Amino acid sequence: MFDYMIVGAGLAGAVLAERLATKLDKKVILVDKRNHIGGNTYDYFNKDGILVHKYGPHIFHTNSKEVYEYLGNFTTWRPYEHRVLASVDGMLVPIPINMNTINTLYNLQLSCSQVDDFFNSKAEKKDRILTSEDVVVNKIGRELYEKFFKGYTKKQWNLDPSELDASVTARIPVRSNRDDRYFTDTYQAMPLLGYTKMFENMLAHPNIKVMLNTDYKEVEKIIPFKKMIYTGPVDYYFDYCYGKLPYRSLEFHFETIETEKYQPTGTVNFPNEHPYTRVTEFKYLTGQRHSKTSVVYEYPKEEGDPYYPVPRPENAELYKKYQQLAAQSANVHFVGRLATYKYYNMDQVVAQALTLYKKLSIETETHVNGYKLPALQDS
Numbered sequence: 001m002f003d004y005m006i007v008g009a010g011l012a013g014a015v016l017a018e019r020l021a022t023k024l025d026k027k028v029i030l031v032d033k034r035n036h037i038g039g040n041t042y043d044y045f046n047k048d049g050i051l052v053h054k055y056g057p058h059i060f061h062t063n064s065k066e067v068y069e070y071l072g073n074f075t076t077w078r079p080y081e082h083r084v085l086a087s088v089d090g091m092l093v094p095i096p097i098n099m100n101t102i103n104t105l106y107n108l109q110l111s112c113s114q115v116d117d118f119f120n121s122k123a124e125k126k127d128r129i130l131t132s133e134d135v136v137v138n139k140i141g142r143e144l145y146e147k148f149f150k151g152y153t154k155k156q157w158n159l160d161p162s163e164l165d166a167s168v169t170a171r172i173p174v175r176s177n178r179d180d181r182y183f184t185d186t187y188q189a190m191p192l193l194g195y196t197k198m199f200e201n202m203l204a205h206p207n208i209k210v211m212l213n214t215d216y217k218e219v220e221k222i223i224p225f226k227k228m229i230y231t232g233p234v235d236y237y238f239d240y241c242y243g244k245l246p247y248r249s250l251e252f253h254f255e256t257i258e259t260e261k262y263q264p265t266g267t268v269n270f271p272n273e274h275p276y277t278r279v280t281e282f283k284y285l286t287g288q289r290h291s292k293t294s295v296v297y298e299y300p301k302e303e304g305d306p307y308y309p310v311p312r313p314e315n316a317e318l319y320k321k322y323q324q325l326a327a328q329s330a331n332v333h334f335v336g337r338l339a340t341y342k343y344y345n346m347d348q349v350v351a352q353a354l355t356l357y358k359k360l361s362i363e364t365e366t367h368v369n370g371y372k373l374p375a376l377q378d379s
């Protein structure tokens, strides 16, 4: 009898398996339908010996000391600050838009405060910021919005920014200084030996059994367990009873090139040309030295693995219905990007999983042999 069946060996599932096994001595079976652990962060050495990310570039960044230190128990961190250039008007310029972006694009020599004035002169102020169009146009005006955001967003989501929640493009700040880092979080680092190695360390406990190549629906009636933690798509769990939740997918095209370095930064974005959105060169991320280099092109698509929940009001409404069902499922906990239909970064998923672990550990402490301790008994 397992205490928990955990569905999904991505970050959400692995954090919970690790905590429950090592801290609460729970017996866990971790089931994943893929042939590997790590979920979407899975990395591996390709046939040329270059470390690549199977499901697109994953760069770790967080403001949470707790999350950074927790994962640091399973990996050494290699400091890495990601930088991105966007191909606009035949030039490669920094994104997030900063002082250098404006000066290069318009052949100007503005200072920091002049760049602020420039943005203010272009901004179309909105009374209410509801959509991904509003958020950008309100800050920097329509011209820059069209150069950097409109085409990229259409490609990525097959929606106009006006059809997406403000939170999507709000992920990308606008800066009047020279800071050209993609993220400004306190902790920015990559697992020194890769994500998969980090997962191997997390799951190396005798209380954790891993079962790959298995959809949990094939085994949930055969393997005895007391409670489930589910990290797959929430609509699949409930057999799509309210209809399918939209998730956006991607196709990844990998290429190894016979040169040491291919492009000037870790990622180059293409808002306006090509069917792909961005090209990422892994050696920047991993710090690996190799005479060749590997890149990945991301082609957005409708069908395929569910990678991105699509943040817009009608989807939030539909998710709410599934959320209500989930709340009624006493023996199942839903956690992670797919199960809670949230456009979460890795650190947010780890934080969400640690929060659930804390809740479960309090429940364990306050129950003895199936009885609530007197202080907590319902009156």
Ligand code: FAD
Residues within 6 Å of the ligand: 007, 008, 009, 010, 011, 012, 013, 031, 032, 033, 034, 038, 039, 040, 041, 055, 056, 057, 058, 059, 060, 061, 214, 215, 216, 217, 231, 232, 233, 236, 250, 307, 308, 335, 336, 337, 338, 344, 345, 346, 347, 349
């Ligand atoms: P997942 O990693 O998706 O794990 C869920 C697991 O459940 C999967 O392994 C799946 O196979 C399994 N599963 C699903 N259904 C079943 C079933 N029926 N039976 C058994 N197993 C099942 N975040 C960052 O912080 N920085 C980045 O740079 C970054 N880049 C990203 C780039 C891309 C292209 C994508 C798609 C995401 C990126 N993210 C990034 C987000 C990051 O991938 C997620 O936040 C995180 O990996 C989610 O972890 P999870 O455990 O919730 O889900």
Ligand code: UDP
Residues within 6 Å of the ligand: 086, 095, 148, 149, 150, 152, 153, 156, 168, 169, 170, 171, 172, 269, 271
């Ligand atoms: N975005 C854009 N242009 C860019 C970069 C991002 O329009 O050059 C928008 C786009 O809608 C994208 C969103 O901002 O989906 C979030 O970008 P991010 O790089 O955070 O996406 P992720 O890494 O999650 O795919």
